[in-house]
Amino acid sequence: xxxxxxxxxxxxxxxxxxxxxxxxxxxxxxxxTLGAIAATRRLSLTPGRLQSVLELVVDVVDSxxxxxMRAEPGPFRAFIGTLFLFILxxxxxSLVPGVEPPTAHVETxxxxxxxxxxxxxxxxxxxxxxxxxxxxxxxxxxxxxxxNLVESLTRTFSLIVRLFGNVMSGVFVIGIVMSxxxxxxxxxxxxxxxxxxxxxxxxxxxxxxxxxxxxAGEAGGEAASPTERTSP
Amino acid sequence: MTINWWTLxxxxxxxxxxxxxxxxxxxxxxxxxIDQRRTAAATLLSDAQAARTQAADALADIERVRAGxxxxxxxxxxxxxxxxEQARATLLAQAEADxxxxxxxxxxxxxxxxxxxxxxxxxxxxxxAVDIAGKLLAGMDGTGMGDAFLTRxxxxxxxxxxxxxxxxxxxxxxxxxxxxxxxTAERERYRQRIVEALGRPATIDFTVDPAxxxxxxxxxxxxxxxxxxxxDLARILQEISHDDRx
Numbered sequence: 212x213x214x215x216x217x218x219x220x221x222x223x224x225x226x227x228x229x230x231x232x233x234x235x236x237x238x239x240x241x242x243x244t245l246g247a248i249a250a251t252r253r254l255s256l257t258p259g260r261l262q263s264v265l266e267l268v269v270d271v272v273d274s275x276x277x278x279x280m281r282a283e284p285g286p287f288r289a290f291i292g293t294l295f296l297f298i299l300x301x302x303x304x305s306l307v308p309g310v311e312p313p314t315a316h317v318e319t320x321x322x323x324x325x326x327x328x329x330x331x332x333x334x335x336x337x338x339x340x341x342x343x344x345x346x347x348x349x350x351x352x353x354x355x356x357x358x359n360l361v362e363s364l365t366r367t368f369s370l371i372v373r374l375f376g377n378v379m380s381g382v383f384v385i386g387i388v389m390s391x392x393x394x395x396x397x398x399x400x401x402x403x404x405x406x407x408x409x410x411x412x413x414x415x416x417x418x419x420x421x422x423x424x425x426x427a428g429e430a431g432g433e434a435a436s437p438t439e440r441t442s443p
Numbered sequence: 444m445t446i447n448w449w450t451l452x453x454x455x456x457x458x459x460x461x462x463x464x465x466x467x468x469x470x471x472x473x474x475x476x477i478d479q480r481r482t483a484a485a486t487l488l489s490d491a492q493a494a495r496t497q498a499a500d501a502l503a504d505i506e507r508v509r510a511g512x513x514x515x516x517x518x519x520x521x522x523x524x525x526x527x528e529q530a531r532a533t534l535l536a537q538a539e540a541d542x543x544x545x546x547x548x549x550x551x552x553x554x555x556x557x558x559x560x561x562x563x564x565x566x567x568x569x570x571x572a573v574d575i576a577g578k579l580l581a582g583m584d585g586t587g588m589g590d591a592f593l594t595r596x597x598x599x600x601x602x603x604x605x606x607x608x609x610x611x612x613x614x615x616x617x618x619x620x621x622x623x624x625x626x627t628a629e630r631e632r633y634r635q636r637i638v639e640a641l642g643r644p645a646t647i648d649f650t651v652d653p654a655x656x657x658x659x660x661x662x663x664x665x666x667x668x669x670x671x672x673x674x675d676l677a678r679i680l681q682e683i684s685h686d687d688r689x
Contacts, residue, residue: 218447227449236454240461247469254476256483262476269473288474289466297461313454318447322454 218316232313239300239313268292279417280424286337287423290330294323295416302378302408305385306401312408314378317371324370327419331363334423339430347429366422370415377411569680573656576672580622580657589625592659593633596670600640600661611666612638612645618662619647622655622671637661 220228250265258266272292276284301314313319335344348359381404388397580588600608611617619633634647647661658671 217445218450220447227453228447229453230447230450233450233453233457236457240457240464243461244464244468247465251468251472254472256476256480258476265469265473266477269470269477273474285474289462289470292470293458293462293465296465297458316450318450319454321446322451322458325451325455326458 218318230316230318231311232316232319235304235310236301236313236319239297239304243296243300275417276420279420280427282424282427286334287420290326291416291420294327294419295412298323298374298412298415299409302412303405305382305404305408311382312378314374314411315382316379317375320371320375320378323374323415324367327370327422328363328367330419331422331426335426335430338427343430344426347426350429366418370418374411374415377407381407565680565683569676569683573673573676576656576676580672586629588657589621589629589633589659592657592670593636596659596661596668597636597640599668599670600637605642607666608641609643611663612641612643613665615664616646616648617666618650620650620652620655620660620662620671622651622653622657624651625649633659 218230218232220230221234222229250261254262269288269292272288272295273284276282276287276291280287298314301312301319303312304310305312305315314323332344335347338344339346348356348363350359381400385397385400385404388400603611617637619637625633630649633649637647638645652660655671655673656676658673658675660670660674661668
């Protein structure tokens with residue numbers, strides 16, 4: 212069994228080492244994209260079973276965005292929804308024998324958290340401009356600037372650690388149990404890992420929404436912030 | 444534990460690409476179809492509401508028209524009833540007037556016919572009376588009756604004004620007409636009595652006219668005294684006729 216803390220390069224594209232996580236990510240991307248293309252090819256006003264399920268997914272994401280961010284879901288839907296779907300599928304990819312989920316490697320989690328970090332900045336500037344966004348660091352007063360700067364970094368880091376720790380630990384435990392107890396014993400743990408993967412995807416997407424909404428709300432100068440400023 | 448920065452960068456790019464791809468092929472089409480359905484549902488609801496409002500308006504219009512129909516029907520019935528009553532009264536009055544006119548015309552016709560019949564029967568009766576009188580006179584004594592007519596003629600002459608008597612007997616020839624021929628002695632007696640009544644001498648000739656039935660009439664250029672049954676019967680008939688006329 213390979214250590215989940217190490218990424219093994221499958222091949223190299225020039226100086227770039229392509230790891231197994233990257234390849235699995237590409238496969239997930241292909242599956243999601245092709246599946247989306249196939250599923251949305253024949254949309255109609257009277258939906259079939261598959262279209263109803265897809266619309267349910269979109270509707271749930273929209274309602275979560277509305278409830279959490281107190282904003283119209285249009286600008287955030289693709290980012291938040293894709294994060295959730297990708298993390299969920301990536302977490303559950305561990306069900307395929309011989310496949311390690313990309314989220315069990317810290318580079319993928321760091322990439323996701325980095326995207327959230329830049330999304331916070333993007334939506335913050337979009338809501339209140341550069342001045343408005345920078346002013347959020349001085350809230351409630353200038354003394355809080357260092358703490359807010361540290362917070363913006365630490366909450367991103369917390370995203371990395373939370374997702375990486377949960378997924379990696381699940382894979383690690385299941386790997387150890389499988390190596391010790393054979394075929395059937397790890398099944399409950401696999402089920403638990405599925406639940407953990409779904410919960411972590413939900414938590415990651417929800418925290419991303421909370422961070423973006425908090426920053427965008429403060430930058431936009433809303434009197435009542437849509438969400439409490441959440442510490443990581 | 445080491446971080447492969449190339450992998451980190453690749454994964455970031457991968458996720459960004461995936462965000463774009465899913466946005467292009469999943470989120471946007473699904474949300475678009477949801478919005479489209481919502482819009483269609485809203486349009487349908489709006490149309491249904493509009494149709495409902497329109498139907499309610501149409502129903503109200505129908506109710507108004509129906510109420511108008513009922514009112515109009517009542518008015519028409521009332522007007523028709525009044526017109527029928529008026530026409531009935533007019534027809535009754537007209538019928539009564541016509542019936543009265545017919546009755547009056549019938550009465551007039553009956554009266555005229557009755558009067559005509561009465562005249563006819565009266566004429567017949569008069570002629571029958573004359574015939575009967577003539578037949579009766581034919582068997583009667585002419586002397587006594589002739590004296591009676593002579594006496595009445597003398598009375599008539601005496602009743603004339605003196606100037607009229609004088610003018611009548613002033614040299615003119617007078618004619619005494621009888622129904623039957625008189626004997627000579629009787630003629631002389633009659634002439635004497637007439638002259639005495641005239642109060643001066645006069646020339647009197649005697650003629651016979653059976654149409655007189657009975658009597659003695661005196662005629663002259665300035666005198667005409669009718670004194671016969673023919674004249675009496677004619678007068679009586681005339682009087683009867685005058686009495687019968689309305």
